[in-house]
Amino acid sequence: MARGCKTAYGLDVSAGRLVLARCGRRGAPQVALAAAADSDEALRAVQAATAETAQGAAALAVAAPAALTAVRRLRAPFASVRKAAKIWPALFDVELPFPVESAACFYGAPRVENGGTAALAAALRRSDLEAFLETCRAAGADPTHCDAEALALWSQHVAEAPPARADGVRALVWLGADHVVVARGRGAEFMAAHVLRASPVADPHAFAALWAGRARQILAAHLAETSATELDLWWTGPGAEDEPRLADLRRALPAEIACRHETHRQPASFLARALARRAADGSGVNFRAGPDAHPAVVRAESRDRRRAYLGVAAAAALVLALNLGEAVARRGRLAAAQRELAALARSVAGEAVPRGQETLMVERAISRRDEETKPFRIARDPAGMEAQLARVIEEAAALGVEISQLGLSPAAISLRGAAPNQAVVETFADRLEAGGWSVQSEAAGTAPDGRPQFILKGMVRHGG
Amino acid sequence: MADERVWKGLAVALAALAAAATLHTALSAPRQRELLARKEADLAKIRTFAGRWAAEDALRADWDRRQIAQPADLAELAESALGTGAAKISPRSPVPVAGGWQRREAAVELPSVAYAEAATFLSAAAAAEPPWRLREIDVRPAAEAGKGALSLVLETLEKKRP
Numbered sequence: 001m002a003r004g005c006k007t008a009y010g011l012d013v014s015a016g017r018l019v020l021a022r023c024g025r026r027g028a029p030q031v032a033l034a035a036a037a038d039s040d041e042a043l044r045a046v047q048a049a050t051a052e053t054a055q056g057a058a059a060l061a062v063a064a065p066a067a068l069t070a071v072r073r074l075r076a077p078f079a080s081v082r083k084a085a086k087i088w089p090a091l092f093d094v095e096l097p098f099p100v101e102s103a104a105c106f107y108g109a110p111r112v113e114n115g116g117t118a119a120l121a122a123a124l125r126r127s128d129l130e131a132f133l134e135t136c137r138a139a140g141a142d143p144t145h146c147d148a149e150a151l152a153l154w155s156q157h158v159a160e161a162p163p164a165r166a167d168g169v170r171a172l173v174w175l176g177a178d179h180v181v182v183a184r185g186r187g188a189e190f191m192a193a194h195v196l197r198a199s200p201v202a203d204p205h206a207f208a209a210l211w212a213g214r215a216r217q218i219l220a221a222h223l224a225e226t227s228a229t230e231l232d233l234w235w236t237g238p239g240a241e242d243e244p245r246l247a248d249l250r251r252a253l254p255a256e257i258a259c260r261h262e263t264h265r266q267p268a269s270f271l272a273r274a275l276a277r278r279a280a281d282g283s284g285v286n287f288r289a290g291p292d293a294h295p296a297v298v299r300a301e302s303r304d305r306r307r308a309y310l311g312v313a314a315a316a317a318l319v320l321a322l323n324l325g326e327a328v329a330r331r332g333r334l335a336a337a338q339r340e341l342a343a344l345a346r347s348v349a350g351e352a353v354p355r356g357q358e359t360l361m362v363e364r365a366i367s368r369r370d371e372e373t374k375p376f377r378i379a380r381d382p383a384g385m386e387a388q389l390a391r392v393i394e395e396a397a398a399l400g401v402e403i404s405q406l407g408l409s410p411a412a413i414s415l416r417g418a419a420p421n422q423a424v425v426e427t428f429a430d431r432l433e434a435g436g437w438s439v440q441s442e443a444a445g446t447a448p449d450g451r452p453q454f455i456l457k458g459m460v461r462h463g464g
Numbered sequence: 465m466a467d468e469r470v471w472k473g474l475a476v477a478l479a480a481l482a483a484a485a486t487l488h489t490a491l492s493a494p495r496q497r498e499l500l501a502r503k504e505a506d507l508a509k510i511r512t513f514a515g516r517w518a519a520e521d522a523l524r525a526d527w528d529r530r531q532i533a534q535p536a537d538l539a540e541l542a543e544s545a546l547g548t549g550a551a552k553i554s555p556r557s558p559v560p561v562a563g564g565w566q567r568r569e570a571a572v573e574l575p576s577v578a579y580a581e582a583a584t585f586l587s588a589a590a591a592a593e594p595p596w597r598l599r600e601i602d603v604r605p606a607a608e609a610g611k612g613a614l615s616l617v618l619e620t621l622e623k624k625r626p
Contacts, residue, residue, distance in 0.1 A: 302468055358510065366513055376523050
């Protein structure tokens with residue numbers, strides 16, 4: 001599917017009449033000019049549209065004649081869009097009366113249904129495309145888009161008369177100046193198109209003879225194919241402007257085919273409007289693609305690609321900048337933490353600390369400073385060893401223990417003495433234990449008065 | 465066409481760089497977080513050490529402010545509490561400590577002293593500024609009740625003389 005255009009023109013020239021429709025990307029298509037093809041204003045309008053397309057400001061779409069275009073529904077027997085896309089050309093080649101390699105082909109959006117993948121395909125032989133484009137150029141128009149007529153007509157029909165029911169059976173009869181297209185489908189879905197190489201506009205009698213037979217054949221097949229009993233038949237095209245002619249054609253339809261007839265508004269500009277809309281919103285077919293593409297389209301596509309590359313480059317630059325910002329922010333956070341750590345370590349250690357050794361140096365400094373500040377800790381200790389000594393002496397006095405020798409240092413205590421009995425010795429030892437000493441006691445015989453003598457030795461308990 | 469190739473090359477190169485940078489940022493994020501967490505843990509640990517010696521520093525600062533630099537004369541304290549000649553005092557070599565101060569120990573021999581008088585002496589020594597604090601004591605009672613021989617080690621602080 002081609003990209004859309006800001007402005008697109010749809011051009012329909014047949015039987016000496018020119019219809020030029022204009023459409024913006026979001027607006028509805030409007031008829032810009034409907035005049036005799038050889039009139040000055042028609043020539044000026046076509047020249048102006050061609051000039052706009054040459055500048056890349058607009059697209060100019062024409063319809064490749066339906067008689068030259070093959071439109072088929074392809075179906076791959078597996079439900080994989082990616083796989084199916086690989087075999088579309090081979091499937092299409094079987095359907096075409098000419099080699100697929102010799103044609104400009106278009107494959108519509110695939111749809112997975114009933115375990116398979118289906119897609120609409122259109123082809124126009126390259127030689128026919130070149131000849132057709134040459135005809136256009138001879139008429140003063142160099143189109144950027146070459147759409148498939150039947151598909152353009154059907155999509156405009158769906159756009160202007162959206163189906164009320166998804167399975168509603170309908171057909172569209174486009175009465176052109178030199179040929180008639182009958183497109184048929186169900187709901188919005190296109191099923192097939194048929195071209196009648198005659199027109200009620202050019203030769204009503206010849207067409208009437210053709211119409212009676214072909215219409216029966218086409219519409220009966222459509223009803224049979226869709227298992228329907230009736231259908232909506234829509235009329236459009238330059239030939240549909242003549243109401244008595246339409247009435248004749250309706251009457252010529254076989255009575256056994258139940259039809260509800262409707263006529264599109266502005267039928268003469270129907271195709272031009274379809275072409276303009278499809279070129280503007282990019283929904284149409286463009287056989288003029290690849291090596292056959294219009295130079296303005298090639299330039300515009302190149303410009304779009306450059307813009308896309310620029311967009312990618314800008315996005316990548318933004319991502320790079322964000323990454324750089326993140327890296328700088330991370331480095332900043334780490335540096336701030338390191339600065340704070342160094343300052344704190346220095347304040348504790350009292351000297352500059354090598355990076356990464358803060359904790360080690362601080363621990364060393366702590367053990368050194370602990371030693372250096374220990375005398376101050378002792379000096380401000382309200383109890384100290386004096387209190388320990390007093391406590392030991394008080395405990396001894398309270399238990400009736402007589403101390404004959406006492407040694408006390410920060411790490412050790414030693415006591416020798418006599419107690420009223422062995423139980424008191426043990427109680428005294430327990431009280432020393434409670435005071436933070438790890439005590440061993442030993443008996444030292446008995447005193448002359450019979451009291452048991454003891455020796456107690458204690459080491460200060462860590463954490464005690 | 466050449467121009468388009470340049471744009472394409474630039475876009476591809478920048479996109480590749482951006483992808484590489486993003487990958488690097490994503491992959492290095494855990495390591496960065498770990499580094500930062502380690503620094504913060506170190507900080508928290510060191511913070512707990514900061515202020516560890518605040519009380520000691522405050523005491524020293526107070527003495528410095530009040531120009532208390534030398535301890536009381538131990539011999540005078542002993543004479544005052546125990547009488548003349550009761551104590552034999554042997555000062556030991558000073559050891560440098562924090563903030564320009566030094567620790568000084570003195571061995572005190574009290575061959576025969578009443579425990580009550582010894583306690584008065586120790587109390588007076590501990591009440592001085594800087595105090596003389598008891599570090600070791602060895603008591604050997606005498607035959608007479610309430611008396612004995614005491615070997616003491618006392619410790620004090622003094623400002624190092626310039």
